[in-house]
Amino acid sequence: MTIALPTRHDEEWHYAPVEVLAGLKALPEAQHILVAAGETHPVYKCVSTGSASKVDIQRYQIDIAADARCEAFFLLTGGGYKRLDIDVTLAEGAHFELGAVGIGRAEEVTEIVTRLRHVAPGATSNQVMRGVAMDTATITMIGRIDVARQAQQTDAALGVKGLLLDRTATINARPELEIYADDVKCAHGCAIGQLDEMALFYAQQRGLPMATARNLLMQAFVAEAYGAIGDAKWREHMTGYAEAALRGTF
Amino acid sequence: MLQINNLHATVADKPILKGLSLSINAGEIHAIMGPNGAGKSTLGYVLSGRPGYEVTGGSVTFSPLPLAGGAGGGPETGTSLSGPPLTPPAGGRGMDLLELDPHERAAAGLFLGFQYPVEIPGVSNVQFLREALNAQRKARGEAPLSGGDFLKLARAQADAMGMDMEMLKRPVNVGFSGGEKKRNEMVQMGILDPKLAVLDETDSGLDIDALRVVGEGINRIMRRPDKAVLLITHYQRLLDYVQPDFVHVLADGRITRSGGPELALELEREGYRELAA
Numbered sequence A: 001m002t003i004a005l006p007t008r009h010d011e012e013w014h015y016a017p018v019e020v021l022a023g024l025k026a027l028p029e030a031q032h033i034l035v036a037a038g039e040t041h042p043v044y045k046c047v048s049t050g051s052a053s054k055v056d057i058q059r060y061q062i063d064i065a066a067d068a069r070c071e072a073f074f075l076l077t078g079g080g081y082k083r084l085d086i087d088v089t090l091a092e093g094a095h096f097e098l099g100a101v102g103i104g105r106a107e108e109v110t111e112i113v114t115r116l117r118h119v120a121p122g123a124t125s126n127q128v129m130r131g132v133a134m135d136t137a138t139i140t141m142i143g144r145i146d147v148a149r150q151a152q153q154t155d156a157a158l159g160v161k162g163l164l165l166d167r168t169a170t171i172n173a174r175p176e177l178e179i180y181a182d183d184v185k186c187a188h189g190c191a192i193g194q195l196d197e198m199a200l201f202y203a204q205q206r207g208l209p210m211a212t213a214r215n216l217l218m219q220a221f222v223a224e225a226y227g228a229i230g231d232a233k234w235r236e237h238m239t240g241y242a243e244a245a246l247r248g249t250f
Numbered sequence B: 001m002l003q004i005n006n007l008h009a010t011v012a013d014k015p016i017l018k019g020l021s022l023s024i025n026a027g028e029i030h031a032i033m034g035p036n037g038a039g040k041s042t043l044g045y046v047l048s049g050r051p052g053y054e055v056t057g058g059s060v061t062f063s064p065l066p067l068a069g070g071a072g073g074g075p076e077t078g079t080s081l082s083g084p085p086l087t088p089p090a091g092g093r094g095m096d097l098l099e100l101d102p103h104e105r106a107a108a109g110l111f112l113g114f115q116y117p118v119e120i121p122g123v124s125n126v127q128f129l130r131e132a133l134n135a136q137r138k139a140r141g142e143a144p145l146s147g148g149d150f151l152k153l154a155r156a157q158a159d160a161m162g163m164d165m166e167m168l169k170r171p172v173n174v175g176f177s178g179g180e181k182k183r184n185e186m187v188q189m190g191i192l193d194p195k196l197a198v199l200d201e202t203d204s205g206l207d208i209d210a211l212r213v214v215g216e217g218i219n220r221i222m223r224r225p226d227k228a229v230l231l232i233t234h235y236q237r238l239l240d241y242v243q244p245d246f247v248h249v250l251a252d253g254r255i256t257r258s259g260g261p262e263l264a265l266e267l268e269r270e271g272y273r274e275l276a277a
């Protein structure tokens, strides 16, 4: 399958840096994941590009068969331009669970873009995206959900939150819903903010130095993306990696 | 223990404290009463160093007594290692509280019971308090408490305050009722074992039984020769359990009247307006 090269006119590429798009010779092949009927497929992945000039685009195409589940958890951190691009098609009664964290500092650009295709009745999805941007980093989170006419009783939740730690950082967060069925639940929330000053002061009053208090709140913020990891060991791994990324020691 | 001298402070450029003076000795319990908006909470925030509360005049000196083997703080309090940076020299003049960062004030022994305790989603009480206690101990040059020892201490303090240990595992104050939050403040105070506690309306929102439990808790944790309490309250009820040595009226940013426990009864009868006249 050949794919036309994206431009900034494509909604899903709207925030990508011009120089990255100009330098693209081809989009990397998408990794195909087929989850067979009734099965559960976990994905745990940390994307960390080492150098500031590197471009790392990870594409997934996931097909979830009837009554199957895909539970995918990602961490994007470090380096130059990173993009996680997930295209999911859900069959009847299927479930897709996503927890994705982007942590950016310096001039890093991080993009988390998902497209969910609810094409059959009774499928459910839950996506949690968390972005933490420092310095002049840019984080973009776009969750697109298409619900087809026949996909009644779809239940799709999308929660996108961004934490701006410096005024010079940028976070773009956008849910995009296209719903053609009438009996559906699509809860989506989108919030960008700073650390809660009152919580910071409370923690300091109890004895935590400012830096420790900030870390504690940031950790709690990103941990929300990994709350749905059923396997306690993996949950610890992923939160541990995210904490290291927050400290800049990933 | 605490010397407040002619303290002036502004919030958003608005003068709130206007020459407040107050002196508290170790072993004493002081109650502050006063009309809404008088500046009582502001005093607590200024003492604990909340950003945005700007001191424009006066001084605050804090001179906690050296460690005397307090109530909680772990099985081995007082195992000081190398020169604790935040303990004032014995018999010295104490420290300039306003020079310290909020966490340094906490480590020096200052605890603020918040009028509106803050929710921290995603951080359990246990994790929060263990990190806080060990940060304080580190600042004082004391060894950290192990996970096991901390849990023992936390369980004991939660039990004493009638709080279910399960609640301590939940995120800090998230979904707690008003009364549960106040109870949680007291559990935290028991665990952190401060020298000086400023308790801002800890009695508001408590049911009748909880009021007794909290009152007894304040006595148990804080009524000691080396400790002191500044109790901000609107009601005599709490003072039935925690007998103050002194009662002050804070109105329009300063202490306008001071007396013994009888002053609280008089206030309850007459109100602030009569008194000001």
Ligand SMILES: Nc1ncnc2c1ncn2[C@@H]1O[C@H](COP(=O)(O)OP(=O)(O)OP(=O)(O)O)[C@@H](O)[C@H]1O
Pocket: B011, B012, B014, B016, B034, B035, B036, B037, B038, B039, B040, B041, B042, B043, B115
């Ligand atoms: N951010 C702010 N900007 C402007 N004014 C403020 C701000 N915060 C507090 N104030 C004002 O400072 C004054 C003192 O408030 P404070 O909370 O100290 O009163 P209080 O004595 O504790 O009252 P209460 O009994 O109702 O708790 C009030 O008039 C309040 O409106």
Ligand SMILES: [Mg+2]
Pocket: B040, B041, B042, B115, B200
């Ligand atoms: Mg108040």
